[in-house]
Every structure is written in structure tokens, then in C-alpha cells.
Amino acid sequence: MTGRAPIDIHPAPHVHGGDSVPRIMLHVVIALLPVCAFAIYLFGLAALATLTVATIACLLTERVFARDEHSTLGDGSALVTGLIYGLTLPPALPLWMVALGGVVGIGIGKVLFGGLGGNAFNPALVGRVFLQAAFPAAMTGYWLAPLGSDRFVSLPGTTTALPLLAPEGAAVDALTSATPLGDWKFAGAETPLLDLAFGMTAGSTGETSALLLMLGGLYMVAMRVADWRIPAALLGSVALASAALHGLDPERHPDVMFALCSGGLMLGAWFMATDPVASPLTPAGAWLYGLCIGLLVVLIRAFSGQPEGVMYAILLGNAIAPHIDRWLQPTPYGAGSGQS
Amino acid sequence: MAEALEELHAETATERLQAGLWRQNPILVQALGMCPTLAVSNTAANALTMGLATAAVLLGSALVISTLRETIPRQVRLASFVLVIATFVTITDMLIEAIAIEMHRALGAFLPLIVANCLILGRIEALASRRSPRLAAMDALGMGAGFICCLLALGAVRELLGQGTLFGIMLLPERFEPWVVMLLPGGGFFALAALVLAFRWVQGHADVVERAR
Numbered sequence: 001m002t003g004r005a006p007i008d009i010h011p012a013p014h015v016h017g018g019d020s021v022p023r024i025m026l027h028v029v030i031a032l033l034p035v036c037a038f039a040i041y042l043f044g045l046a047a048l049a050t051l052t053v054a055t056i057a058c059l060l061t062e063r064v065f066a067r068d069e070h071s072t073l074g075d076g077s078a079l080v081t082g083l084i085y086g087l088t089l090p091p092a093l094p095l096w097m098v099a100l101g102g103v104v105g106i107g108i109g110k111v112l113f114g115g116l117g118g119n120a121f122n123p124a125l126v127g128r129v130f131l132q133a134a135f136p137a138a139m140t141g142y143w144l145a146p147l148g149s150d151r152f153v154s155l156p157g158t159t160t161a162l163p164l165l166a167p168e169g170a171a172v173d174a175l176t177s178a179t180p181l182g183d184w185k186f187a188g189a190e191t192p193l194l195d196l197a198f199g200m201t202a203g204s205t206g207e208t209s210a211l212l213l214m215l216g217g218l219y220m221v222a223m224r225v226a227d228w229r230i231p232a233a234l235l236g237s238v239a240l241a242s243a244a245l246h247g248l249d250p251e252r253h254p255d256v257m258f259a260l261c262s263g264g265l266m267l268g269a270w271f272m273a274t275d276p277v278a279s280p281l282t283p284a285g286a287w288l289y290g291l292c293i294g295l296l297v298v299l300i301r302a303f304s305g306q307p308e309g310v311m312y313a314i315l316l317g318n319a320i321a322p323h324i325d326r327w328l329q330p331t332p333y334g335a336g337s338g339q340s
Numbered sequence: 341m342a343e344a345l346e347e348l349h350a351e352t353a354t355e356r357l358q359a360g361l362w363r364q365n366p367i368l369v370q371a372l373g374m375c376p377t378l379a380v381s382n383t384a385a386n387a388l389t390m391g392l393a394t395a396a397v398l399l400g401s402a403l404v405i406s407t408l409r410e411t412i413p414r415q416v417r418l419a420s421f422v423l424v425i426a427t428f429v430t431i432t433d434m435l436i437e438a439i440a441i442e443m444h445r446a447l448g449a450f451l452p453l454i455v456a457n458c459l460i461l462g463r464i465e466a467l468a469s470r471r472s473p474r475l476a477a478m479d480a481l482g483m484g485a486g487f488i489c490c491l492l493a494l495g496a497v498r499e500l501l502g503q504g505t506l507f508g509i510m511l512l513p514e515r516f517e518p519w520v521v522m523l524l525p526g527g528g529f530f531a532l533a534a535l536v537l538a539f540r541w542v543q544g545h546a547d548v549v550e551r552a553r
Binding site for chain 1: 515516517521524
């Protein structure tokens with residue numbers, strides 16, 4: 001794909017490169033497995049239930065909308081969407097909300113746009129942004145403390161709330177721990193860097209471990225299923241912009257390593273911004289796209305009322321991706337030379 | 341000329357009444373008057389008031405303009421239409437302020453803005469200014485009723501999901517988790533899209549049945 005050197009196009013016959021949607025999706029799932037396993041280790045049954053319900057909701061929605069000969073269930077794209085979507089959710093979110101967001105993500109975010117390849121926005125994030133708008137309190141408050149003592153024994157009371165109903169007040173009170181970004185923004189407290197890098201913090205189910213996410217991302221880059229330019233531009237611009245802000249006012253703005261390892265940045269940069277459908281096609285476009293998302297992330301984190309902005313930044317990046325493609329359309333060989 | 345047109349589009353009053361309710365529904369098919377549709381359909385009561393006010397203005401202006409259609413010079417017709425519409429909007433605005441001041445506050449600028457609702461000017465330019473008052477009135481009634489029905493459906497869905505209530509009465513269980521998004525403008529788009537989807541689906545099936553006959 002975009003990861004290769006300029007290609008010479010020859011007339012037929014051509015040799016098939018062996019790339020296929022199921023192969024790409026398989027590599028993404030492999031890259032996600034350590035992240036999922038760590039999430040279950042960290043948050044226990046709650047993470048397992050969230051990931052399972054998210055995946056099943058996405059698969060079922062895909063099954064219902066695209067039946068018979070149009071079925072795209074087998075290509076694995078809905079499975080990947082379901083896993084990534086589950087990883088972005090707070091671990092103690094009521095399971096009925098998890099299911100609802102999955103239906104919205106695949107149903108509205110993907111199938112209504114024409115299925116795989118037609119979606120303008122990352123379906124996992126469409127599901128998440130719907131939940132964020134519909135249930136803001138749950139989406140910004142239902143965190144679990146990492147390594148809770150009874151995490152493999154019982155589910156949190158909020159997880160098992162009955163469909164369409166709010167959890168018991170006592171169950172909500174039992175939840176703890178703001179996320180590292182929330183701590184920084186609202187309490188001015190900094191989380192130790194080692195905890196951030198290894199993921200021993202509260203946060204969305206699969207966003208905590210920066211190192212595992214990076215490992216999965218590098219695997220995808222090595223397997224050429226993700227364009228390395230996008231995470232490079234995204235993380236690079238976040239690093240530069242954070243360094244500039246931290247230099248100006250170290251009291252208000254966290255340092256570069258904190259900015260890179262906290263929140264959903266790693267998950268978003270490696271697994272969501274690189275969605276081949278919703279990102280630009282050309283190498284220059286990928287750089288510009290990553291840069292825009294990175295700057296938006298820093299802008300939202302630093303100057304909005306919300307502690308985290310990766311989701312909105314990527315969705316806005318998806319929105320400008322077609323325009324980037326139009327601005328940076330490569331010139332065909334030999335064209336344009338006669339015009340000057 | 342005018343009579344030839346009338347001849348060409350010979351439509352009965354009943355057909356005009358039905359058109360607004362279904363086949364040419366102002367919201368679902370013509371997509372007219374989207375601004376109030378999305379902005380004030382967050383509760384059923386707001387939606388119903390807005391629908392009734394718009395329908396009343398439409399009916400009044402359609403009747404007056406249809407009666408005066410031979411008198412209004414063609415060159416200044418739009419200005420004349422707006423003048424008539426604005427008169428009825430002012431009357432409606434003052435009426436609602438007198439009857440229900442709270443509702444008047446809730447609807448805010450959207451009541452005076454009925455004057456700019458393209459549904460009203462559209463129906464008057466397309467039909468009322470060319471037809472008899474009887475046909476114009478039936479068309480206005482049909483379009484008004486279609487507008488009210490859609491607005492009410494949107495308002496009911498958004499209020500029920502967004503607050504668990506309908507006309508302020510709690511319908512869902514005490515611990516219902518409200519979908520905050522449905523009260524926000526985004527929820528208006530979701531509900532409208534779902535309504536249009538349902539309409540197209542039903543209409544598509546009806547067309548298939550009709551073609552099979």
C-alpha cells in the first residue's frame with residue numbers, strides 16, 4: 001500500500017501480491033491480542049465482558065445488515081472494529097451501553113455508508129462518540145482502579161445495570177480513580193511515567209499500556225498493514241506541540257512523555273488513525289493527516305474543558321482526509337510539464 | 341394561461357389534503373423548514389406548539405394570498421407574500437405570548453423566524469398564488485398537518501429518549517438513563533434521519549406492491 005516505494009505500473013499480466021482484507025484484519029487482531037490480554041489482566045472480568053459484548057454487538061449488527069451474498073462477516077473487519085471499540089470504552093461501562101454503541105458504530109458508522117471501504121469515519125469511534133454524547137457521565141466517570149483485588153471474582157455493579165436503566169447509586173460510588181489525564185487537568189497531579197508506560201493506571205479498557213500498544217503498532221507497520229507515516233506524524237506533532245506548551249508554562253501543560261503515554265493517544269495513533277479506509281491515500285497526505293490530528297489532540301487537551309481529545313481529533317481528521325486526498329493528488333507522469 | 345395551468349394540474353381538494361400528509365410531506369419528502377424541525381423538536385410540547393403555529397400561519401397566508409392572487413402584481417409578489425406571512429406570524433407570536441408565556445420563552449427566536457420558513461413561502465409560491473382559495477386552504481391544511489405530525493413524532497421520540505417523559509409526564513421507569521444526545525441538536529439529526537429512513541422503507545414497499553398490480 002502506501003508504505004512502498006513508487007510503483008511502476010505495467011500492462012497485464014499482473015501477479016497478485018497476496019494482500020487481502022482477511023489477511024490485513026488477521027494481522028490487526030494479532031497486534032491487538034497482547035493489548036486485550038493486558039486489559040483483562042488489569043481490569044479483570046469487567047474488561048473481558050466489555051470486549052466480548054462489544055465484539056458480539058458489532059458482529060451481529062454486521063450480520064443483520066449485510067446478509068446472504070453481500071455478507072462481509074468473513075473478512076474480519078467487523079471483528080477488528082468490535083475489538084478496537086471495546087478497547088476504547090471505560091471498563092465499568094454498563095454492558096447495554098456497550099452493545100448500543102456497537103450497533104450504532106457498525107450500523108450508522110459503517111453499513112449505512114456502504115460497508116467496508118465506504119465509511120467516511122472510523123466505525124469504532126462513531127460508536128464511541130455516540131455514547132460520549134448520549135451518556136457523558138458514564139463515559140467520563142466509570143473508571144476502575146487498576147489491579148482491583150476482586151477483579152476476577154465479580155463484575156462491577158455498573159457493568160451489570162439492566163438495559164436502559166442507570167446503575168444503582170452505590171455501584172457508581174464504588175468506582176474510583178480518575179484517569180491520569182483527568183488527574184492532571186482537574187487535580188494537577190502527575191502520574192509516574194513508569195506506570196503510564198506499562199499501563200498500571202485507570203483509563204479506557206485498552207488504552208493504558210503505551211508500550212504494548214506501540215509494540216502492536218510496530219508489528220502492523222512491519223507487516224505493512226498500517227502506514228508508518230500516520231503514527232509518526234501524529235506522535236511527532238503531539239511531542240513537538242506538547243514540548244512547546246510545556247516550555248511556555250510547565251505548571252499548566254504536562255511534559256512530552258506524559259503527553260505521549262497518557263490517554264488514548266497510543267491506541268488512537270496506531271490502531272484508529274491508521275484505518276486505511278478513513279485515512280488519506282498518498283504518503284504526503286498521510287504526513288499532513290497525522291500532523292492535523294496531532295495538533296488537534298494537543299489543542300483539545302490543553303484548551304478545552306475535556307481532559308482527552310484523541311477521539312474527536314481522529315474523527316475530525318477522518319473528515320478532512322478526502323480533502324487532503326484532493327489537494328495532494330499526485331500528478332501523472334508527464335502531465336503538467338507543458339503548461340508552464 | 342392560468343386556467344390552462346389549472347387544467348393541466350387538475351387536482352381535487354382531497355388529493356391536495358393527502359399530498360401534504362404523505363406523498364409530498366414537507367419534512368419527509370420536500371425537506372422544507374428543516375431549521376425549526378431540528379431546533380425545537382427536543383420536547384413533544386415544543387414540537388406541537390411549533391407545528392401548530394406554523395400550520396396556522398400557512399393556512400392564514402395561503403387563504404389571503406389565494407384570494408388576492410389576481411390583484412398582486414407579478415413583479416412584487418414575493419415582497420407581498422412575505423408581508424402577508426409576517427402579519428400572520430406577528431399575530432401568532434402575540435397569541436402564544438398571551439396564552440402561554442413559558443412556551444413563548446422556550447421557543448424564543450424560532451417563533452418570529454416562522455416568517456423565514458421556506459415551507460410557507462414555498463407552498464404559497466407553488467400553489468396558493470395560482471389556485472382557488474378552496475384548493476389553497478386544503479393544501480395548507482394537508483401540508484400543515486404533515487408538518488405537525490412529523491414534528492410531533494420527532495419531539496415525542498427525542499423527549500422520551502432524552503428525558504424519559506412525554507409532555508412532561510414521566511413514562512419510563514424511575515432509573516431510566518436519559519440519552520442526553522437526543523436533547524442536543526445532534527439528536528435531532530439522528531431522529532430525523534431515522535424517521536426519513538422508516539418513511540422510505542414503507543414507501544418503497546408500497547411502490548413495489550403498486551408496481552406488482
